Amino acid sequence: MLKKTTFREIRSSLGRYIAIMAIVALGVGFFSGLKVTREAMVSTASDYLSDSRFFDYQIMSTLGFTEEDVKALSDQASVAAAAGSVSVDALYRAEGGTIDQIVKLHSVTEGVNTLEVKSGRLPQAENECAVDYRLFAEDPIGKKLIIADNNDKDTLDMLKSREYIITGTVVSPIYLNFERGSTSLGDGKVDGFAYLDRSGFDTDYFTEIYLRLNQNYQIYSQSYDDIIEATKDDVKAAAELCADKRYKKLIREAKDELEDGQREYDENYAAYQSEKADAEAKLADSWQQIQNGKAEIEKNKKELNDNEKKLKDALKQVEAGILQTAQKRQEFEAGKPYMSETEIAQTEAALSKAEKQLAANKKQIQGGLSQVAAGRKEMERAERDLPGNIEKYEKARADAEAEFAKAEKEFKKARRELREAREEIRDIKAPDTFVLDRYSNVGYACFESDSTIVDSIAKVFPIFFFLIAALVCMTTMTRMVDEQRTQIGVMKALGYSNGAIAGKYLFYSGSAAFIGCMIGFFSCCYVFPEVIWVAYGMMYDFSADLYYIVNVPLGIISLAVSLLCSMGATMVSCWSEFREVPAQLIRPKAPKDGKRILLERIPLLWNRLSFLYKVSLRNIFRxxxxxxxxxxxxxxxxxxxxxxxxxxxxxxxxxxxQFDEIQVYDYSITFDKDMTAKRQEAFLEKASDCTEDILFVHQSSVDLIVGKNTKSVTMIASGGERFDQFVNLKDAKDRQLPYPAKNEAVLCSKLADDYGLSMGDMLTLRNEDGKEMSLSIVGICENYVYNYVYISQDSYVEQLGESPEIKCALVHAAPKPDADGTQSDERMQAVYASSAKVLDMDHVAAVSVxxxxxxxxxxxxxxxxxxxxxxxxxxxxxxxxxxxxxxxxxxxxxxxxxxxxxxxxxxxxxxxxxxxxxxxxxxxxxxxxxxxxxxxxxxxxxxxxxxxxxxxxxxxxxxxxxxxxxxxxxxxxxxxxxxxxxxxxxxxxxxxxxxx
Incomplete structure (x- = not known):
């Protein structure tokens, strides 16, 4: 009968029963649902990253890596797989498009960072690619991804093709959330990624190596952090060894190539000098021949003139002799009769002989004159040929000099190249090697922060839900027991034990709590994680279905707390009744004595109230x-x-x-060298056309030491001038704080709250070299993103004994936004355009917008x-x-x-x-x-x-x-x-x- 009355009680007061059940379900559901959400999110993400073989280490070097380096790193005892990867930012446009966008090109890797194909297939040929599934609104398979011609030469040289056929769309574990990264190209933001087959890159080196460890722990767990801590030094040492080997190999190859080039230059220059000497000798001979010919002509002309004159004189003498001989013959003919035969014969013979001799002489002289005429013609021809020969010589000499000048220019260029090569070899520094763990990946780090917020809420709110649930259960069961005191008295009079009677009410409250706990636990372990996972699914690209967690220990704790709240309150209520005898319980409690409430003692108010309001107020306060x-x-x-x-x-x-009231600059620059005054001046001049204002500061990561606690914070050291134009140091009352002077510091409120620091306290900062600074806190500023400590450069110099390296600058890229902090699209485009230009300048390592x-x-x-x-x-x-x-x-x-x-x-x-x-x-x-x-x-x-x-x-x-x-x-x-x-x-x- 007791059991029957228990169930009748539930049926007759179903509303009260359901209320207990609902309040417990809500409290347990809220607690368990939020509590398992982070566990479910992290487990799902962990499984996804494990299935996609997400990297544990990303290793980069300023000189790149080779296949031998990948093999060497894969041989490490703690490494399960290593994969070399090539990546480069490039401007592209889709087939049929007109606007250049920015894509991050990667090579497909095996064993690490495996891709999930959303549609199509992975690239297999050197002119194929698979693209980010978020990159195109429509199905892009079969279309072309065209590399723009206005990419720089280094980018184009890295690629085998200028057009890649899209074979599929993929999800990459490297890009866990919606962010695709920043770049020095275009507006500074990467629009998406694409994967090429390794043959699609025209390089003999890898830009990075990804490692996956052979021990697989859940992400964000202490076990995972421990294995990273245990292996990081070994991995870094191995990476540095590979980088050093490549450095020495490149130096050796460069020197060998330089020596070969020098040797080739020396041989060619020697051959050139010999050829030049021969050519100059031939030209000198040709010129000498011309000069000799010219002298010979002058000499021959003189000789011809002299001979001609002599011949003409001789001819005159011969002709005179012929005339004289002719006169003598006339005289001989006239005197012949008067001469003897002997005299006639002798005279005739003498005249004949003289005439023959004169005729022969005249003929000889005339022959000589003919020779002189022929010689003169030869000289005239030689004189006519002489300018042509000189012109030929001049042309040959000009051609030779042009060849010499060209050769000298080539040799000068070769000497400059050899000199530059020597300088480049001399300037080649030992490579910087970077060993980055998963936290360097933006999506991985952000997911931990997002899931941690959910877990933080789960630690706080459910306590109050349970407290109110306990209050409701206590109130409900107290009222119920009070209402049924007569029945309790009757049952005690009939001989029922206290335990049997209490069991009825304990079953009532306990069963409601049990059912509510089961409903709340199992329903909210599904609903809460599902809702929150869908919410975060807008930002993250986890393709895995949510891994639902049924945390049995959590369920047992929830049930125990639920039963304690309900049945404990019931037991307390029953215990007060069990102390009375049945005769007292059967009679109802005497009503409380009537008392006047406080308002009744104030006639001015009480007398103005109506009867019903007086009744209501009495009921409320009595x-x-x-x-x-x-x-x-x-x-x-x-x-x-x-x-x-x-x-x-x-x-x-x-x-x-943070960014409208405190850090009012547009972006910060990280440099790879200490920006001396000279470098700052050169940088300011070069950046003047794309920036509004720049402030150079020292920024580094230091340890804040408070007692036994150590916290990594960002320290900024500045001279203080114009600092408030870039960062507003304001306290909680919105008052402007002055920049700290020597041996003073201003820190953000979160650090002050976490470590119990206040104005006037001393804090200790330790840099990466182990040197410490002791500073007095003169201000606590509001700050919402990251943790900062601000000091003066004088403090740095005095306490550390050296000047701070200036490797950071804060930049106003464009005129400040409106007074209400509104950022127009045009202004943000200007900011990104400015950051892209600055990122391409000398000594700029990174830009953070x-x-x-x-x-x-x-x-x-x-x-x-x-x-x-x-x-x-x-x-x-x-x-x-x-x-x-x-x-x-x-x-x-x-x-x-x-x-x-x-x-x-x-x-x-x-x-x-x-x-x-x-x-x-x-x-x-x-x-x-x-x-x-x-x-x-x-x-x-x-x-x-x-x-x-x-x-x-x-x-x-x-x-x-x-x-x-x-x-x-x-x-x-x-x-x-x-x-x-x-x-x-x-x-x-x-x-x-x-x-x-």
Whole structure:
């Protein structure tokens, strides 16, 4: 019969039973759902990264790596797989497109960072590629990805082709979230990625090597961190050894190539000098021949003239002799008769001989003159040929000199190249080797922060849900036991033991708690992770389905707490009744003595109230236990609502506060060399056309030492001039702080809160060389992103004994935004264009644009909105259940009173007003109390929701206060509406029943 009455009790008070079950389900569901969410998220991500063989180390070197280096690193004992990769940023356009965009090209790797094919297939030929599935709105398979011609030569030289056929779309574990990285090209932002077959790159080296360890632990776990800590030094040493070998090999090959070039130059130069000497000798001979010929002509001309003159003189003499001989013959002919035969013969013979001789001489002279004429013609011809010969000589000489000049130019160029090669070899530095773990990957680091926020909320909120659930259970069961004290007395009189009687009520509350715990645990272990995973799915590219966690120990703890809250409260309520004898229990409790409430002692107010309001106020303040229970329950719900709304207020604008009010510069530059005054001047001149203002500062990572605690923070050392134009150091009261002087420091509020530091305290900073600085805190500034300590350069010099290296600059890329902090699209385009130009300048190693961090954290906050919405909805459901349960209890307790006023002629509306007026008053009082409690609870929650990356701004907007109160009243009105029908069903005959 006892069991039957127990089940009858459940059936007759089903609303109360369901209320306990719902409140426990909500408390357990909220606790377990949030608690397993991070575990589910991390397990899913861990499985995905394990399946995709996500790298454990990314190794880079300024000189690149070879296949031998990959083999050497893969032979490390702790390494399961190593893969060399080639990557380069390039401008591209899609087939048919007109706008150049930026893509990060990678080579497909095996064994590490395996790709998931969304559609199509992976590239197999040197002119094929697979692209980022987010890169194109439409299916791109079969289209071409065209490399733009305006890429720099080094980029084009790395690629085999200028057009790549798209064979598929892929998801890469390297790109876990929506961010695709920054670049020196275009507007500074990478639009997407593409993977080529290794043959698609025209390089004989790898730009990076990815390593995967042979021990696989869950991500973000201490075991994983331990294995990274244990292997990092060995991996770094191996990487440095490979880099050093490559460095020595490149130096050796460069020197050998230089020696070959020098040897070839010497041989060619010697041959050139010999050929030049021969050519100059031939030209000299030719010129000498010309000069000799010219002299010979002059000599021959003179000789010819002399001979001609002599011949002409001789001819004249011969002709004179012929004339004389002719006269002598005439005289001979005339004197012949007077001469003897002998004289005639002798004279005739003498004349004949003379005439023959003269004729012969004349002929000889005339022959000589003919020879002279021929010689003169030859000389004239030689004189005519002489200018041509000189011209030929001049042309040959000019050609030879041109050849000599060309050869000299080539040899000069060769000498310059050899000199430059020597300088390049001399300037080749030992390579910088970078061993990066997974935390260097933006998506991996961000996912830990995002999941940590969820876990932080799970550590705080469920406590209050359980407290309110315990309160509701205690109130419900106390009221139930009080109502049934007569039955308890009857059962004790009939001989039932205390344990048997308590078992009825323990089963009632325990079964409700058990069922509620099971419903809440198993449903919310699915719902909460699913909702939050969908929210984060907007940012992350995890293709794996969510891995749902059923945490058995967590379930057991939740069940134990649920049973403790419900059955413990029941046991306490029963125990107070069991101390009385049955005769006392069978009779109802004597009503409390009537007392005047405080308002009755103020006639000025009390006398102005109507009778019904006086009754309501007496009922509210006379029954202090009920009043306390209502105020605590409803104010707790209001506090939870305010905390959820305030959580969003504190989170949503931290990035805007950081980059609109504190770090007001556009981007920061990291240099690879110490920027001396000369380098700063040269850089400022070169960057003047794309920047508005630049401030050079020292920025480094140091350890903040407070007692036994050590924290890595970012230290900025500046001279202080113009610093407030780039970073506003403001305290919590929005007052501007002066830049610290020598041996002083200003640190951010999060560090001060975490380590209990305040104004006037001393702090110790230790740099990477182990040198320490002791500084006095003169200011605590507001800061929301990262952790900073600001000191003066004089402090650095005095305490460390050296000048700080200036390897950082803060930049205003364009005129400052509007007074309200609005960033126009045009201005942001200008900022990214400026950062892209600066990234391509000498000594610039990296550029960090504030807008990228703003977008990253902003998107993280958007996903957190889903978590906050869950908190608000759960708080709202909790408020509804509490109000419903407490109102139900109130009506049940006063059923005879309500029946009586109905008998007295109250209309249904008047009856409901009579009862619900008290609820409204109590709701108003509770809401006001809840606002104060919510403000405290919000501060407590924000203190416990900690992320190393961010410091949240603890503030609640006036709208959140209004919404918290308004929602509380909305729930109260809904409950009143639901309970109206219960009032209407109360029978008036109840008031006529005898208590006995």
């Amino acid at each position: 029954y202090k236990k009920r009043f306390f229970m209502m105020v605590v329950g409803i104010s707790g719900c209001t506090a939870l609502l305010l905390t959820g709304l305030g959580l969003r207020d504190s989170v949503k604008n931290v990035v805007d506060y 504030n807008q990228d961090m703003r977008n990253r954290v902003g998107n993280m906050m958007k996903s957190l909105d889903y978590v906050i919405a869950l908190v608000i909805l759960s708080a709202g459901a909790l408020a509804f259940i509490v109000l419903y349960n407490l109102t139900n209890i109130n009506i049940t307790e006063r059923i005879r009173e309500i029946a009586t006023i109905k008998v007295l002629g109250f209309y249904p509306g008047e009856t409901s007003s009579y009862v619900f007026r008290e609820n409204i008053f109590l709701t108003a009082i509770s809401a006001l109390v809840g606002l104060g409690l919510g403000k405290w609870l919000h501060a407590f929650v924000m203190y416990n929701v900690r992320v190393d990356l961010l410091c949240f701004d603890v503030r609640i907007s006036w709208l959140s206060y209004v919404l918290a109160v308004a929602l509380t009243f909305v729930f109260a009105f809904v409950v009143n509406l639901a309970m109206y029908y219960k009032l209407d069903r109360i029978s008036m005959t109840e008031s006529l029943k005898s208590i006995e």
